[in-house]
Amino acid sequence: MAEPGSGLPSGLAVPTFLPWLTGLGAGMVFLSFLQKLLYPYFWSDLWYLLKMFRCGLWTTGKHGQKGELVTVLDKFLIQAKKRPQKPFIIYEGDIYTYEDVDRRSNKVAHVLLNHSPLKRGDTVALLMSNEPDFVHVWFGLAKLGCVVAFLNSNVRSVSLLHCIRSCEPRVLVVGAGFLETIEDILPRLPEGISIWAMKDSVPQGIISLKEKLSTASDCHVPRSHHAISNTKTPYLYIFTSGTTGLPKAAMICHLAAMKSSTGLWAFGCTPDDIIYITLPLYHSAASLVGIGGCIELGATCVLRKKFSASQFWNDCRKYNVTVFQYIGELCRYLCKQPKREGEKDHRVRLAIGNGARSDVWREFLDRFGNIKMCEFYGATEGNINFMNHTGKIGSVGRATFFHKLFFTFHLIKYDFQKDEPIRDEQGWCSDVKKGEPGLLISQVNEKNPFFGYAGNKKQTEKKLLCDVFKKGDVYFNTGDLMVQDQEDFLYFWDRIGDTFRWKGENVATTEVGAIIGMLDFIQEANVYGVVVPGYEGKAGMASITLKPNMSLDLEKVYEQVVKLLPAYARPQFLRMQEKMEATGTFKLQKFQLVEEGFSPLKISDPLYFMDNLKKSYIPLTKEIYDQIILGKIKL
Incomplete structure (x- = not known):
């Protein structure tokens, strides 16, 4: 019998497990509340961990019936067989299916196999703009087991020669728009390089690849030409400005390329997405992450x-784009465009990239709609990366204990005056506190190696810090300053040393200084970056001294930098000094110059501004300075 007042029908008893279930439910609600209060990102962090674990299985495991190691090229061949008629590349309205790209790259492979001295493992330099043939040549060479060096299409003259020499290619493939660039340096190219151009009519000494492609076979290239036995063998050379000097060829192994190729998937992209790539293919973001x-x-x-x-x-509307790749400057340029009706009328749902400033990030979302910004951090040659899987505005990612299962990194104290990490009396480095900027370093080990730069042992060694926390440890120096907040979110702070970022590109100050120093009236040129309100990164500025009894020719300086430097590397400002300050090791001092900026109110030295209309540098007056600060003069 039921107890009086129980509300239960006669003969029914209260189940003995009901109070236990009620207590369990209350406990779960309390734990959920506690988790959200103390660790609000637990589930997103766990999801990220599982994704990274799955990526690790994909990129390190063996696949196929024979247990062969799979590369990015193998993945492409699988897709070409699985979905041959699916569009792979859309370019200027033309559609190139997976099968089209497979066949065209087969043609490239057969031409070079039959008409060039190439053999497996040789390096081939590629100088082309964003176009389908960039991918055709890249994949065709990969099918022969060649290592492809992506040359920066903005680089000219001395810098281009340096790049070609450093990667020691047997063959150089040039796009139709770069024949004049190559002709300028043709007499100075190393002997033995075979030059091929994607054009029918070519100068003497250059072979027409385009002509031979018209009659080449598009049949399958045997896998034996490109099969690998070690994922850490070279796949690509991608040039990076690094922290000093001329561009350096960072070695990208097959394993690194495979890891990069999972980036879009890790951020939630699917086979149904249409990805818009406007970044240059010679950059790792567009080639490794995008393609x-x-x-x-x-x-x-x-x-x-x-x-x-x-x-x-x-x-985006025309091609039903759902995902695009960006750098910070790209988003800022879009926000600077005049407002139009229907700006939120598109299908874009994800934007994947790096360098988006917090204010630009917010403005972009307010103006263009509910687009998830997927920020990540990673240097081309580096052995560490971060992904902002939570969407926290301004952050490049999180550094929880989950992340440290894959990477060992530190933010260490840095001396900006001496331009080097701070070491204590025993010679050890120390971590900064949360909220303080520190130099990001990542431990080099078997799991996260650093392969360095082709033909540049000295620069490879300069990127490593040894005996950091204990005898014998080795860390990769990213050259980037980061801040980690109390919630373990990481934020990019600045670049240290001799490199700054402008217009989405790294500018090597020693390279720019060397170009200016070639002028016969220049004694020394000290190049650095200065902050300009409203702009991402830093604008270039050169402090110069003149040779005795020589005068400054501002038009010649302008002509020199325009002729020999890409637009993003040209100094916007000049400062003429009587004497350069140097360190005890004869390194030119930059810290004070950077602090003083380009204000004629603070600086008594003559200052000049790059005027593209007058094709010269002109005196930087207070009026011009004010117009730059107010945004009336655009840089």
Whole structure:
């Protein structure tokens, strides 16, 4: 019988497990509340960990019936067989299916196999703009087991020669628009390099690749040409400015390329996505993350020759773009465009990239709609990366104990005056406190190796810090300053040393200084970056001294930098000094110069501004300075 007042029908008893279930439910609610209060990102961090674990299995395991190691090229061949008629690349309205790219790259492979001295393991330099043939040549060479060196298409003259020499290619493949660039340095190229151009009519000494492709076979290239036995063998050379000097060829192994190719998937992209790539393919972001990511997914990419802020959203609507790649400057350029009706009328749901400033990030979302910004951090040659899987505005990622299962990194104290890490009396480095900027370093070990730069042992060694916390340890010096907050979010702070970032590119100050120093009236040129309100990164500035009894020719300086430097590396400001300050090791001092900036109110030395209309540097007056600060003069 039921107890009086129980509310239960006669003959029914209260189940003995009901109070236990009630207590369990209350406990779970309390634990959920506690988790959200104390560790609000637990589930997103766990999801990220599982994804990274899955990526690790994909990139290090053996696949196939024979247990062969799989590369990015193998993944492409699988997709070409699985979905041959699916669009892989859309370029200027033309569609190139997975099968089209496979066959065209087969043609490239057969031409070079039959008409060039190439053999497996040789290096081939590639100088082309964003176009389908960049991918065709890249994959064709990969099918022969060659290592491809992506040359920066903005680099000219001495810098280009340096790049070619450093990677020691047997063959150089040039796009149709770069024949004049190569002709300028043709007499100074190392002997034995075979030069091929993607053009029908070519000068003497250059072979037409385009002509031979018209009659070449597109049949399958045997896998034996490119099969690998070690994922840490070279796959690509991608040039990076690094922290000092001329561009350096960072070695990208097959394992690193495979890891990069999972980036789009890790951020939530699917085979149904259409990815818009406007970044240059010679950069790892576009080639490894963008093209490689599309291959991993079996997705479609819309490739544009060059980024256009005015046509960006028109392209997105025209091609039903759902994902685009960015650098911080790209988002800022889009926000600077005149406002138009229907700016949120598009299908873009994800933006993947790095360098988005917090204020630009917020403005971008307010103006262009509910787009998830997927920020990540990673140097081309580095052995560490971060992904902002939570969408926290301004952050490059999180550094929880989950992350440290994969990477050992530290933010260490740095001396900005001496331009070096701070060491104590025993010679050890120390971590900064949370909230303080520190130099990001990552431990080099078997799991996270650093392969260095081709033909540049000295620069490879300069990127390593030894005996950091204990005898014998080795760390990769990213050259980047980071801040970690109390919630373990990481934020990019600045670049140290001799490199600064402008217009989305790294500018090596010693390279720019060397170009200016070639002028016969220049004694020394000390190049650095200065902050300009409203701009991402730092604008270039050169402090110069003159040779005795020589005068400054501002038009010649302008002509020199325009002729020999890409637009992003040209100094916007000049400062003429009587004497350069140097360190005890004869390194030119930059810290004070950077602090003083380009204000004529603070600096008594003559200052000059780059005027593209007058094709010269002109005196930087207070009026011009004010107009730059107010944004009336654009840099």
